[in-house]
Amino acid sequence: MLENIYEKLALEYEKKRDTAQHQAENRLKKVYALSPEIEAVDNALSTSGIRYMKEYRLAKDKKQALENYKKEISDLNQKRADLLSQLGLPADHTEVKYECPLCSDTGFTDGVSCKCRNKKLTDYYYDISNLKNTLKQQSFKTFDINIFSNEKTDPDSPTPRENMEKIRYKVIEAIGVADRVPMNFLFYGNSGTGKTFLCSCIAGEFINMEKSVVYLSAYDITEIMLSYRFNKDETDYSQTQIRLMKECDLLIIDDLGTESTNSAANSELFNIINSRLNSEKSTIISTNLSAGDIMKRYSERIASRILGLYKAHKFIGNDIRLHGRA
Numbered sequence: 001m002l003e004n005i006y007e008k009l010a011l012e013y014e015k016k017r018d019t020a021q022h023q024a025e026n027r028l029k030k031v032y033a034l035s036p037e038i039e040a041v042d043n044a045l046s047t048s049g050i051r052y053m054k055e056y057r058l059a060k061d062k063k064q065a066l067e068n069y070k071k072e073i074s075d076l077n078q079k080r081a082d083l084l085s086q087l088g089l090p091a092d093h094t095e096v097k098y099e100c101p102l103c104s105d106t107g108f109t110d111g112v113s114c115k116c117r118n119k120k121l122t123d124y125y126y127d128i129s130n131l132k133n134t135l136k137q138q139s140f141k142t143f144d145i146n147i148f149s150n151e152k153t154d155p156d157s158p159t160p161r162e163n164m165e166k167i168r169y170k171v172i173e174a175i176g177v178a179d180r181v182p183m184n185f186l187f188y189g190n191s192g193t194g195k196t197f198l199c200s201c202i203a204g205e206f207i208n209m210e211k212s213v214v215y216l217s218a219y220d221i222t223e224i225m226l227s228y229r230f231n232k233d234e235t236d237y238s239q240t241q242i243r244l245m246k247e248c249d250l251l252i253i254d255d256l257g258t259e260s261t262n263s264a265a266n267s268e269l270f271n272i273i274n275s276r277l278n279s280e281k282s283t284i285i286s287t288n289l290s291a292g293d294i295m296k297r298y299s300e301r302i303a304s305r306i307l308g309l310y311k312a313h314k315f316i317g318n319d320i321r322l323h324g325r326a
Ligand SMILES: [Zn+2]
Pocket: 100, 101, 102, 103, 104, 105, 106, 107, 108, 114, 115, 116, 117
């Protein structure tokens, strides 16, 4: 499904072009039926090039021949427009009208993905990312650092605001090179300290770069995997979800620690995490668990990967949601 979006879009654009061309042909047919004169003008236009080449070869005054030719074309076009206007139709009535005039419904302008195609990709990625509507609106542009308190909760630590400022800086830096260096972050700390908020901002940033994002809780991830493995839920939907979890550009595993603790769930989670590390895909894990909790709760192979290979950032402060500001 992930790579199929490109095929899907290519087909969609092909259809659009076909439709636009077909509609133009129909309009032309109707116009010819109403006005045989216009058909005659079109015939004259389509044969004018050949006539001109003959005349040009024989002409003594080549410059004059070219001028004559240009005048003939312009007169024919004017006549055509006049005839259409007599029918109450605009001069471009029989031209192909593409939905996107920038790319003529090819999806590309000068070999670069057109605005209209980028929009479709972005919508698609939002669709599959599982991002809630409210989360969609969060971005680094609307990021208000002032919702984080500037009072120390611990004399040896920075204030929540200073801490968030530092994490935000690191994150933006990592996003800048995410194409070359996968970003693997572990965000840990109490509820309401801004982990989900920051994850949403990062997701939005990736989506704006036309990258695929999947945002799921650890609970959902293990449920999907277990149901696939044990209930033989091999529908297209579940297979697609699993592929997306493994192959998307950014996977956000929310609320690590809320999934069941049995060894099957553990091993499915390991599969996803490991497969993404091997294929160098970015993953962010957010959790209320501390490093000690992670070591206690997970098998050594999961804990060592998470604690050893992810850049850990501790979120501090009181629950900002309780103050009604996030
Ligand atoms: Zn376009």
